[in-house]
Amino acid sequence: MTQEGGGAPQRRGQEYQDLAAAYYFLRDESANSLHIEKHHADFAFFYHDGEYKRKFYFEAKSRKRGQITWSYFSKNIAPNLEKVFIEEETTDETIKNVVLVSNVQVQQKIGKLVDDIRRLRDGAIGWNVLSTKHERKIIDSLVDDLEEESKYIEELLRGFDFKHHTKKELIHGIEEYLRECSPGKARFGRKKIIDKIESIDSGTVTREELQNAAGFRLKRLEHSTNSSGQTPEELQSAAQEVHSKYGPDNIEVDEPARSKEDILDYAEYLRGKDKVDEVLLETLESRTEENFEELQRLREQERRTETELSQDIGKLIDMDDSTSSEADDD
CATH class of the missing domain: 1.10.287 (Helix Hairpins)
Structure with a gap:
């Protein structure tokens, strides 16, 4: 991931991105492979849920202060997310989710758009309602910054979401999950997993490889056991x-x-x-x-x-x- 201030692509030191990758990948136990700096995303993972092939692509942005403005989103983030749809045509059997994760909030107009996209996915409103409501201020200006202009705009927005997490919240969420897998080893496991993810410049790491790094199975204990792990x-x-x-x-x-x-x-x-x-x-x-x-x-x-x-x-x-x-x- 290229830092927002510019510079050469760099994996070392991208702590927030690595924490976000671990947070989302580990907690979704349907996914077996984590792709880092691949598929036009900071990290991604895919799986088939029996009905659909679900694909999750993430952009992780960390800042010391401020917020993510519409201008920055439109010119620097949305074009990257668009590449997900250009690279591979979406079929009826595929659901693509493109997620922006950040430790700062987004500008209000982005937040309102995200709220309506969630309502769209829940079936509360239709695409015509969303596109009409946001056409002038959002969609028209976004189209100007996209490589294929309006071709993938509906797919992009339907699949878009924003998640706000501080670094501390990501660490807590990872360790909370790891405690469900192996009580007493959460902090140690988290450090080993992050070290493993950080070591990959651009490639794929499997859940099994992260398990080996952590030293215990990355799967929540069944309800038939308790926090001690005993039967x-x-x-x-x-x-x-x-x-x-x-x-x-x-x-x-x-x-x-x-x-x-x-x-x-x-x-x-x-x-x-x-x-x-x-x-x-x-x-x-x-x-x-x-x-x-x-x-x-x-x-x-x-x-x-x-x-x-x-x-x-x-x-x-x-x-x-x-x-x-x-x-x-x-």
Whole structure:
């Protein structure tokens, strides 16, 4: 991508573009290959959804401040997007999407056009309504800057969209997706993936290659697993193991009482010996008895707590078993 201020095409240092490429490609798990600086786009990816061949072409523009004006869009961005349609004729089985991604907003007139294009795609308005509304201020001036003038104007506008993301939002979105794939490795994975994308001057990188760079599978965990990545069987086994550890039978409530009697007997034995410090012995005996009684109280409280805990864990396991049985019956 050529920077907006001019200069030779350069891949190194295009951090915003690389983040945008990772953000959109990773989150669309139907796509298997990411094309960088190819097909007249900063990045692109294609896939077949079973009914249509969907093609996504992106222009990524990063600026320190300001906005993308209509003049800049018409003269520098739209002609690049037009090449997508010149290169390959669109068929009834193909849907082309051309997307401008930027960390700054677009001028108001572009924003209003995008709003109407979205309404067009949703079926809220027809092409005649859109073209009539924007003909004088938008379409006529845009046609003058396009290589083929009006030939591809309808296809271009029907497929156009604008997305605003700050750099921080792109990073967050990538890591949010990666946490769904492998909890605990999102930041590391994001850095490795961006490094891999950045290393490609102009070419294609596959999802498998990005997986290898990240060190884990780039696919959201199924709903049957949770954020730990464990299967339902593993989760229930772990719960049952915890359940077996807790309960009234696992706590020796009477042990402190028995131990107290043993120690008091020992203190009585010491009292009969010569040269025993009676004051110190009395103090230690009294304090030991009090501590054993406090320990006894805590053990009884622990047993009540563990009994309640065991019952609740058991109910969770029963709930899992009952819902699994209902699913099997269905």
